[in-house]
Amino acid sequence: MIKKILKYVLIIFVAALFFFPIYWMATMAFKPFPEWTAAGEKLYWFPEQPTLDNFREIFVRRTDFKTDISSTATGPIINSLIISSLGTLMAMVLGIMAGYGISRYKAGGQLPFFLLQLRMFPPAAVLIPVMIMWAFLRMVDTWYGLAIIYGVVTLPFSTWLMKTFFDDIPSELDEAAIVDGCSSFGAFLKVVLPLTKGGIASTALFVFILNWSDFLIAFILTDRKWGTIPVYINKLQSATVGQLYGPKAALGLLAAIPPIVFGIMIQKYLVRGLTFGAIKK
Amino acid sequence: MRTWRESNVSNQDSQITHTKQLDKGRLGLFFTLPAQTALLFIVVFPLLASLYLSFTTWSPMTGRGTLWYQAYQFWAWFSNYWNIITDSAFLLSLVRTVIIVVVVVPVELLIGLGLAFLFLEKFPLKKLFHSVILMPMMIVPAVAGFIFYMLFQSAGPVNAILSKILFVEITTPWLTGSVTAMICVMLADIWQWTPLMFLILLSGLMALPEDQLNAARILGANWWQRFRMVTLPLLKPVIVIALILRGMEAIKIFDAIWLMTKGGPGTATETISVYLTKELRYLHWSWVATAGVIVVILISFASIHALKPIKEQEEQT
Numbered sequence: 001m002i003k004k005i006l007k008y009v010l011i012i013f014v015a016a017l018f019f020f021p022i023y024w025m026a027t028m029a030f031k032p033f034p035e036w037t038a039a040g041e042k043l044y045w046f047p048e049q050p051t052l053d054n055f056r057e058i059f060v061r062r063t064d065f066k067t068d069i070s071s072t073a074t075g076p077i078i079n080s081l082i083i084s085s086l087g088t089l090m091a092m093v094l095g096i097m098a099g100y101g102i103s104r105y106k107a108g109g110q111l112p113f114f115l116l117q118l119r120m121f122p123p124a125a126v127l128i129p130v131m132i133m134w135a136f137l138r139m140v141d142t143w144y145g146l147a148i149i150y151g152v153v154t155l156p157f158s159t160w161l162m163k164t165f166f167d168d169i170p171s172e173l174d175e176a177a178i179v180d181g182c183s184s185f186g187a188f189l190k191v192v193l194p195l196t197k198g199g200i201a202s203t204a205l206f207v208f209i210l211n212w213s214d215f216l217i218a219f220i221l222t223d224r225k226w227g228t229i230p231v232y233i234n235k236l237q238s239a240t241v242g243q244l245y246g247p248k249a250a251l252g253l254l255a256a257i258p259p260i261v262f263g264i265m266i267q268k269y270l271v272r273g274l275t276f277g278a279i280k281k
Numbered sequence: 282m283r284t285w286r287e288s289n290v291s292n293q294d295s296q297i298t299h300t301k302q303l304d305k306g307r308l309g310l311f312f313t314l315p316a317q318t319a320l321l322f323i324v325v326f327p328l329l330a331s332l333y334l335s336f337t338t339w340s341p342m343t344g345r346g347t348l349w350y351q352a353y354q355f356w357a358w359f360s361n362y363w364n365i366i367t368d369s370a371f372l373l374s375l376v377r378t379v380i381i382v383v384v385v386v387p388v389e390l391l392i393g394l395g396l397a398f399l400f401l402e403k404f405p406l407k408k409l410f411h412s413v414i415l416m417p418m419m420i421v422p423a424v425a426g427f428i429f430y431m432l433f434q435s436a437g438p439v440n441a442i443l444s445k446i447l448f449v450e451i452t453t454p455w456l457t458g459s460v461t462a463m464i465c466v467m468l469a470d471i472w473q474w475t476p477l478m479f480l481i482l483l484s485g486l487m488a489l490p491e492d493q494l495n496a497a498r499i500l501g502a503n504w505w506q507r508f509r510m511v512t513l514p515l516l517k518p519v520i521v522i523a524l525i526l527r528g529m530e531a532i533k534i535f536d537a538i539w540l541m542t543k544g545g546p547g548t549a550t551e552t553i554s555v556y557l558t559k560e561l562r563y564l565h566w567s568w569v570a571t572a573g574v575i576v577v578i579l580i581s582f583a584s585i586h587a588l589k590p591i592k593e594q595e596e597q598t
Contacts, residue, residue, distance in 0.1 A: 007399060007402075008405075011399055012410075014414070018414050018416065018472065020438075021425070022420065024431060024432060025428045025431075028431065037434065038437070038441075043436065090319075095316070097315055097316065098312060098316035101308070101311070102313065104308075105305050105306070107312060108309070108316075113592060114320070116584070116591070117588070118324055120584050121577055122553055122557060123533070123554075124561060124573070125572070125573035126328060127327075128330075128566050128569050128570050129326070133326075133327070152320065152323040155316060155319065184308050212421070215421075215539070216533075216554065230424070230536070233427065234423065245431060248424075248427055249428075249431075256420050259420070259421070263418075263419045264412065271481055275523070275526075
């Protein structure tokens with residue numbers, strides 16, 4: 001019994017440790033300027049005069065803080081949504097096809113491992129020629145320029161996740177469809193794809209979270225017009241008061257919503273794909 | 282006569298299987314071609330261009346209007362490579378990256394494994410605690426960096442809590458000391474990615490076959506023996522893959538560091554990604570290309586070993 005209680009206390013303690021940073025951000029988002037830091041010798045553990053000023057600051061922009069950014073957060077949020085979705089769409093179309101080809105026809109040779117290798121390269125190490133190419137094609141700081149890179153960077157995950165989902169479906173099903181007069185592509189489209197709906201949805205959401213979270217690539221490849229949320233958060237400082245704690249936390253809190261919602265939805269599928277099918281069932 | 286017919290039939294048969302195989306190859310190509318084309322344009326071509334630029338001293342600034350393909354005008358053979366492998370900033374950033382990966386990934390594994398064992402039993406509010414612990418991995422990494430920037434201010438909550446526990450006023454300026462800044466960077470990563478380890482290991486543990494554990498229990502094995510002789514060997518494939526997955530991403534660590542310290546104080550938390558990004562912003566393009574080629578070669582060597590377990594698992598199925 002004592003052992004059980006001790007274990008429970010330990011769990012509560014660990015959960016509190018993991019939760020505290022999130023608590024700090026969430027409360028910071030509602031703290032007015034004087035409560036941001038302990039400059040007045042007092043640290044505010046919770047907002048004593050809760051306010052929505054921080055959200056107003058990022059969406060309406062007051063002029064109290066002189067920042068070197070000229071736009072509100074609305075633009076970056078829309079940019080993030082558009083670019084992450086398009087990147088996801090591209091990764092999914094390519095990944096579904098490649099995953100099916102690898103799963104059924106063992107096609108592509110070393111492609112699956114090359115993809116994993118690709119995932120290990122730091123983006124900064126291979127981005128220069130892309131920047132040069134993009135500058136040549138006038139694609140720097142555009143939505144499609146960034147979306148294409150996202151589509152390729154997350155391709156390893158979409159391909160591998162989809163491959164494990166296709167592996168689960170017995171190939172006798174496609175063969176039966178082909179015997180019944182379907183073309184091979186028809187069997188893929190009409191029989192296999194509908195059966196992997198859940199897998200496709202969860203892979204897409206996972207890839208979306210990855211794109212949504214990226215900072216480095218957007219930081220290098222975008223500028224004023226198409227900066228995403230993390231790029232904007234990075235820029236949220238003012239010449240007079242330094243780091244804008246409240247607004248940064250407010251936007252951070254908003255940015256956490258899609259991943260948390262999607263993450264909870266796909267938890268069940270996530271683990272299988274992430275372990276490359278090592279966990280069965 | 283009859284034999285002729287038979288051989289003819291079997292001939293036809295083999296022809297059919299032959300065309301079938303050809304079809305299969307063609308279909309496989311059809312399905313993987315789009316992905317391969319994308320990789321050719323976005324990965325292979327850039328890598329070759331990087332290789333080319335790494336032998337020159339070209340940058341958009343020195344070029345006086347020369348385009349990248351005219352970089353041969355600044356041909357410099359291996360001088361970039363020589364300068365870079367004797368450049369302490371580059372070498373130290375490599376060392377720091379390795380230190381971070383080697384510390385952070387095993388710590389995440391151990392905490393994740395411990396937590397996973399705690400969550401095997403039933404207890405009140407289990408679902409709530411489960412989601413609370415998974416939350417950090419849903420936070421945008423750049424935002425996680427900023428959260429830890431707030432927490433580790435010298436007048437921030439971490440020092441306040443430590444002061445309360447230890448009954449002494451603590452005002453350590455965490456992010457401005459080079460060792461403490463490194464610790465903060467690691468803590469941020471551990472906080473964010475232990476949940477992923479936990480999630481993977483817990484699912485792995487729950488998928489283990491019960492009967493072997495039961496057999497061990499009946500045979501009188503104690504907790505530690507059951508863990509070492511039964512659970513650990515069964516769990517090994519999952520552990521290996523979790524380590525690979527985390528290692529793969531930890532090598533690239535950048536977002537949180539940039540928001541916390543920008544690689545500082547000085548260059549104390551400058552990892553390879555931070556180093557490359559800084560040089561990129563100074564427009565030292567051929568220099569970055571060289572560093573990039575070296576990093577890609579190093580990681581390719583590392584990945585051959587790192588990805589072996591996944592390859593073996595693939596060949597089994």
